[in-house]
Amino acid sequence: MAETRIALVTGANRGIGLEIVRQLSRAGLMAVLASRDVAKGREAAAELASEGLEPPVVALDVTDEGSIRAAVDEVLGVFGRIDVLVNNAGVLHEGQTPDVSKVLQLSPAMALATYETNTLGPLRTMQAVVPIMQKGGYGRVVNLSSGAGQLAEMGSGFPAYRMSKAALNALTRVTAAELGAAPIKVNAMCPGWVRTDMGGPDATRSVEQGAETAVWLATLPDTGPTGGFFRDKAPIAW
Known part of the structure; x- marks a missing residue:
């Protein structure tokens, strides 16, 4: 019998992250629901319990190295390894209206706060988890990026968010290149415009659609x- 893979999903108490936990659990993985607010994480897990799913919950704030280490140690203490890391936690401090978010009006403090979560958060979690994957000889890292971070189609508005996601794409490429032919795959994906608290009610895609490619990348075969960038399970331009 194949062993159960252990997945850690950040920012998973709602939206796309919660749906990724749901879909990974249904696919037979042990998906650990990581949430900055552990009480909200437990509420989300109770929602999944009504569907017959029982994801473990850990407190994890991607802006805090101590919180990340404690969460990783907790997962290791229970399961002994981490096979999959989904860097889903993200912020959009600029709101949903691009007209009020321009480069010349951007507060450097807002840009830094955005980078702390969207770019440095995944850097911190990968630094904590990838060495564990290396010891285990297997790993899948999925970085939740955005078409807003594509240099090929870069537009105006949301400069802090766009820059943080473009930097996350660079981090994805660099990490994949450094790992080379190792059995650890590192990819980025764009979920599209999804109906979540961040995306808003007018978004064109469901959370189920938004999560699908992340789950595919989290369960890739050997x-x-x-080192790729994907939407709807197909490569897209950087």
């Missing part, structure tokens, strides 16, 4: 890609 022959799967690494």
Whole structure:
């Protein structure tokens, strides 16, 4: 019998993160629901329990190295390894209206706060988890990026968010290149415009659609890609 893979999903108490936990659990993985607010994480887990799913919950704030280490140690203490890392936690401090968010009006403090979560958060979690994957000889890292971070189609508005996601894409490429032919795959994906608290009610995609590619990347076979950027399970331009 194949062993159960252990997945850690950040920012998973709602939206796309919660749906990723749901879909990974249904696929047979032990998906650990990580939430900055552990009480909200437990509420989300109770929602999944009504569907017959029982994800473990850990407190994890991606802006706090101590919180990340404590969460990783907790997962290791229970399961002994981490096979999959989904860097889903993200922020959009600029709101949902691009007209009020321009480069010349951008507060450097807002840009730094955005980078803390959207770019440095995944850097911190990968630094904590990838060495564990290396010891285990297996790993899948999925970075939740955005088309807003594509240099190929870069537009105006949301400069802090766009820059943080472009930097996350660079981090994805650099990490994949450094790991090379190792059995650890590192990819980024764009969920599209999804109906969540961040995306708003007018978004064109459901959370189920938004999570699907992340789940696909989290369960790639050994022959799967690494160092790529995907939407709807297909490569897209950087």
